[in-house]
Structures are given as structure tokens and as C-alpha cells.
Amino acid sequence: MTSKLTYRVRKLSDCQNIADFRELARRRLPFPVFHYIDGAADDEITKDRNTAAFDDVDLVPDVLAGVDQIDTSITVMGRKSALPLMLSPTALQRLFHWQGERAVAAVAEKFGLWFGISSLSSVSIEEVGANYSGPKMLQYYYHKDKGLNAALVQRAKAANFDAITLTVDTIVSGNRERCKRTGFQTPPRFTPANVLSYAAHPAWALNFLFREKFDLPNLSTHVAAGSNTSISIQDYFNTMLDPSMDWKAAEQLRDDWGGTFCLKGIMSVADARRAADMGVDAIMVSNHGGRQLDGGRAPFDQLDEIVQAVGGRCEVILDGGVRRGSHVLKALSLGATAVSGGRLYLYALAAAGQPGVERAIGLLEAEIIRAMKLMGVTRVDQLGPDRIRRR
Numbered sequence: 001m002t003s004k005l006t007y008r009v010r011k012l013s014d015c016q017n018i019a020d021f022r023e024l025a026r027r028r029l030p031f032p033v034f035h036y037i038d039g040a041a042d043d044e045i046t047k048d049r050n051t052a053a054f055d056d057v058d059l060v061p062d063v064l065a066g067v068d069q070i071d072t073s074i075t076v077m078g079r080k081s082a083l084p085l086m087l088s089p090t091a092l093q094r095l096f097h098w099q100g101e102r103a104v105a106a107v108a109e110k111f112g113l114w115f116g117i118s119s120l121s122s123v124s125i126e127e128v129g130a131n132y133s134g135p136k137m138l139q140y141y142y143h144k145d146k147g148l149n150a151a152l153v154q155r156a157k158a159a160n161f162d163a164i165t166l167t168v169d170t171i172v173s174g175n176r177e178r179c180k181r182t183g184f185q186t187p188p189r190f191t192p193a194n195v196l197s198y199a200a201h202p203a204w205a206l207n208f209l210f211r212e213k214f215d216l217p218n219l220s221t222h223v224a225a226g227s228n229t230s231i232s233i234q235d236y237f238n239t240m241l242d243p244s245m246d247w248k249a250a251e252q253l254r255d256d257w258g259g260t261f262c263l264k265g266i267m268s269v270a271d272a273r274r275a276a277d278m279g280v281d282a283i284m285v286s287n288h289g290g291r292q293l294d295g296g297r298a299p300f301d302q303l304d305e306i307v308q309a310v311g312g313r314c315e316v317i318l319d320g321g322v323r324r325g326s327h328v329l330k331a332l333s334l335g336a337t338a339v340s341g342g343r344l345y346l347y348a349l350a351a352a353g354q355p356g357v358e359r360a361i362g363l364l365e366a367e368i369i370r371a372m373k374l375m376g377v378t379r380v381d382q383l384g385p386d387r388i389r390r391r
Contacts, residue, residue: 047290129159325367
């Protein structure tokens with residue numbers, strides 16, 4: 001196993017890759033908040049495999065290809081993206097940095113990328129719709145409260161969102177042991193076990209206490225949990241989400257929405273085929289960052305057979321584990337339309353707000369461009385199975 005050098009990361013300019021942003025975030029966040037971002041289910045085997053899976057394949061470059069002009073753009077879910085990279089929807093972002101989703105949306109707009117907000121976002125559907133002109137999706141959790149379900153659809157329509165993405169892998173919560181040990185809840189609950197960590201990070205604490213009150217505005221019109229009543233994410237999923245959700249419910253949501261529709265959390269060939277049969281526009285091959293079923297396959301490990309199974313009937317987006325531009329190229333070579341990730345920008349948001357996210361995406365953009373040149377390709381569609389080999 002190749003050893004990796006460890007560098008001291010104390011400021012934003014020290015960050016040269018996503019691992020550096022993770023280290024800076026660890027330094028700057030109270031430990032319950034950091035471990036919420038960083039942690040996953042059970043032994044976290046699947047979370048670690050999500051990234052390690054990319055190491056099992058090698059890129060095969062061509063040379064003398066004339067790569068002075070590079071086009072990194074793609075079209076995904078009907079909208080052009082300047083990079084084959086999407087910023088996955090993630091919850092609670094104003095807990096990680098006071099700028100939250102506003103920072104991520106601004107960076108996505110600057111780079112011309114798809115951006116998603118969670119049903120559990122800390123900035124409202126309406127604010128994002130009014131202030132962000134780029135392609136945007138609402139990541140939809142299917143609740144027991146049918147009035148809330150209907151309201152989310154109507155609010156996304158009124159705010160001119162480009163897509164709804166139904167998350168299908170959270171009928172119950174994964175066993176997030178780090179969160180149980182730290183007592184992480186939303187809003188944060190201060191306990192004897194964690195209060196010193198919050199106190200030891202005064203910049204975070206002052207921002208949380210004295211800036212706008214933390215809220216989950218897409219939910220708080222219907223439920224108090226998560227905004228006015230502190231609750232763990234595990235308990236929220238286990239009590240608020242509807243475990244009876246099935247294919248019929250997904251089809252009804254697609255019809256109620258009537259626009260571009262994606263399923264997030266598809267991992268099996270059978271489900272991928274059924275989604276394509278259903279007529280979805282895209283599927284996200286995802287295991288929720290390893291936060292649900294530990295011991296499950298990594299998205300990259302499943303990508304090839306899922307791409308083959310759907311046969312171009314819907315777009316396939318790889319979600320999870322991406323940390324390098326080379327990972328993006330490997331996924332595209334196996335047939336992914338685009339890749340998507342959450343932690344790759346959440347660490348940067350937590351580390352330094354909007355400047356952090358901008359630096360992280362800028363580094364990934366540079367890695368993608370450099371890797372394309374070294375691979376001898378000038379367009380994304382020149383990447384195919386001939387450009388990759390399994391070890």
C-alpha cells in the first residue's frame with residue numbers, strides 16, 4: 001500500500017485537494033457537527049469503499065492528440081453544465097457554515113453547474129428559486145404527511161425548479177453511530193458531553209447563536225421537528241418518512257410534478273431497468289454516501305452493469321465517493337452522464353464558506369481539464385470503455 005504524506009492544513013490557501021478541506025473542516029467545526037458530515041453507517045465500510053473503488057481501475061491515455069482546446073461541458077437532465085460535475089443536495093448546510101446553501105448556490109452559478117437543495121435544507125425553496133438562475137433540483141423526501149408532500153411539489157413548481165429528485169434509499173435511517181456518540185441533533189442540543197467542543201470553536205458558536213435563527217423552512221410550515229424541536233436525523237427519518245413508499249408512489253410523484261424527474265439511490269440492475277421502464281429522465285447510482293446500508297456496493301462498482309442495463313433509456317449519474325478529477329473521468333469512461341457529490345463541497349463549505357467551496361470546485365475543474373489533456377481527449381464524449389482497464 002502506498003503511503004501518503006500528511007501536510008499541516010491551517011488556512012484555506014493550504015488546501016490543495018478535498019482531503020485538505022476535510023482536515024480544515026475538522027479543525028474549525030465542533031466535533032458533533034464535523035462527525036455528522038464525515039460519518040456514515042455502522043463500520044463505515046461502504047463509505048470508505050465509495051472512494052477506494054476508483055483505485056481498482058486505470059485510465060489509458062492517448063498522446064499526440066492536439067489538446068490545446070478542451071470542452072468540458074455536458075448536457076444532463078435537459079440543461080447544459082460547464083463541467084460533468086453536479087453538487088448533490090445535502091441537508092442542514094447552515095449548521096456547517098452560516099452561509100450554507102447560499103454559498104453553494106453562488107458557486108454552482110459561477111461555474112455553471114447543477115445544484116440541489118434537500119427537503120431538509122436550511123434555505124427555502126423560494127429563496128433559491130428567486131436568487132439562483134442555474135439548473136436546480138429539489139431532493140425530495142417522501143413523508144408520512146401527505147400535505148407536506150404536496151406542498152413541496154407545488155413550491156418547487158412555483159419557484160421554477162428544473163427537476164425533482166426522489167431519494168429512494170431512506171425508508172428508515174441507517175445506523176449512524178458517530179452521531180449517536182456525539183449526540184448530534186438539529187438544531188444542535190448542547191450536552192455535558194459536547195458543550196466543550198462547541199465552546200472551543202467560538203467562531204462557529206457565535207455565528208450560530210447571533211445570526212439568523214436556524215430553520216428548515218421547507219418543513220417548518222408543517223412539522224416542528226428539526227426547526228423548533230431538536231431531533232436527531234435518525235429519529236427524523238424513522239418517524240417522519242413513509243416506509244410504505246413504493247414504485248406506485250414514485251410514479252404518482254412523477255405525474256404530480258410533471259417535469260424532469262430523477263430517482264436517487266438506485267443500486268441494483270433490476271431497479272435501474274424498472275426506473276428506465278417507468279420513464280424517468282435520470283437515475284443517480286448512489287448509496288447515500290454510505291450513510292444507509294453498510295456493507296452495500298459502491299456506486300462506481302455498480303456503474304458499468306447499470307449503464308449496460310438501461311441501454312441509454314435514461315441518464316445515469318454517479319453519486320458518491322468522488323474526490324478527484326480522475327474519478328470523474330473514470331466514471332464517464334464507464335458511461336456515466338455526469339458525477340455528483342456532497343462531501344466534496346461540504347468539507348470546503350465547513351472549512352471556509354463560499355470561498356472554500358469556490359476553491360474546491362476550482363481545484364476539481366483544473367484536475368478535470370488537466371486529466372482530459374493527459375488522456376488525449378478534447379470532449380467528454382470521447383471518453384469510453386476503451387479508455388479504462390480493471391486491474
